[in-house]
Amino acid sequence: MSDLSFRVSESPLRWFGGVHAVWVGLNLLACLASLSGLIRSLRASVRECGWTWKAGSGEVIQLLSLLFLVLLPLGYAATFFVSSPARDFRYMYPSTLLMQVWALSFALGWVMDRLSKKQIDPHSR
């Protein structure tokens, strides 16, 4: 097991689990996607209801919460950009692990979702 792990750490496969930057980058993309979705939804809602409390529809609140949520691992990793006692992999691992679980399960789920959709509706393109 340790031999395999060392081999992985010396091959390009290390980019999968051994480089934080990949997952921080993905996290940043997720934040931007949530932010753009939130702005779009808020615009549509304000156009419909004006600047009232009602503009805070379920969708807007949900996207706002989602934005907070994806900021969570990014903020965790960002604290180590400000200050870090040492260059240890372990410091940023919690945020990397969470992003791995989110991103990989979303990718896997998205593929399965498309496949299932095609089976349900074979005429859809």
Next chain:
Amino acid sequence: MKVKRWIIALAVWILVFAAVLWFESGALKKDGMRFFRFHVSASQAGSVQVFFDRGHGFREEDSVRRRIPANERQNIVILLEPGMYKGFRIDPVDNASPYELSSMEITRVYGASDQSFDASAWFSHNSGWRVDDGRIIGGGVSEIADPWHALALEPPLNVVLTGSGFRDSLSAVLEQHGRALILLGLVMLLGPSAGLLGCVAFFFRVLFDPGFYSPDSIDQISQAQIGQFWDQHPVAMALFLQAWLKIGLTIRDLIFVQALVGLLGVQYTAMRVLDWLPNIEKAWRPWLACLLALLLCTPLSPLPWYLNTLWKDTWTAILFVWVGGIALRMVRDLREPGINPWLMGCRWLGCFALMQSIVDCSAFSIPTIGITGPLIRITWESMSVGPRSRSGSG
């Protein structure tokens, strides 16, 4: 259907038990293995030769050679084949360079000393030797060649690899893995995919036994054992360790629980992500999430190493994954009809604050625990809000 699931879970559990029994019987057999170990260093590279007197004197065919580099202390470990040993002879160098021999001993399979030999007990020949601080120092005299040191074993050493009986293996399994097997059985009852992850965690327990320990966690364990705490490392974790040890559980059990909670956390969070994709079959979701957890258990990811290391960083990572899953579920609940999204949003923030404070407690010191109490209430309330029987949320 339920009966079928119980029968499958029981069958798998029995298989795991049988595998551990087989593994432990092999480990008990290894218990009889013995090694001859010593340290040697020489100022010139060369080879060291060790002779074993197996009842016929020191013969070339009963000897082992090892190459040694110059000026570097080498730990020589030689497996002793089963049989009788009446003496050892070490020819430390095949040249006239100065050398040093120390720490001559018989060890067991995991390196524990079985019998150590005092340097002065060795009979030395042709070496201009002296004993200094438990070491034999010799060589360096050009006219003296082929030095050697011999030891007569009284009584002779008998190395026997005895096969252990079924009863010995069974008692070893129950003593070392009994609690973990009970816990594994309980996890199997959660569902087949959770059971599979439980088996993976159990496999890692056997593979990495007794687990890994960081200097930080060793310090925390000693704090827990002596009952004095200091805040160089998270005090909350040291207090938890103390409570854990006081109720009679072991650190190995804790590492197994940690691995289980970590893997189930990955599965839970992955399932919460899959909840957002409506076309996936409900029955597939736990298995897809399980597949992801298995992917992270390969050498592609450091997760197996983290899950089997007692470390504050591991706890933080596990908590973080659970926070990510629970919070994602609450964000999805915001769109359910009949729920005030503002109220839900506030409760979600309360949950987030609680989780963050727990993470803080595991990473910093005791004063942060003060804010955890009120926040637990908020989280409890938050988690009990929202429809429970929604399709796709397990």
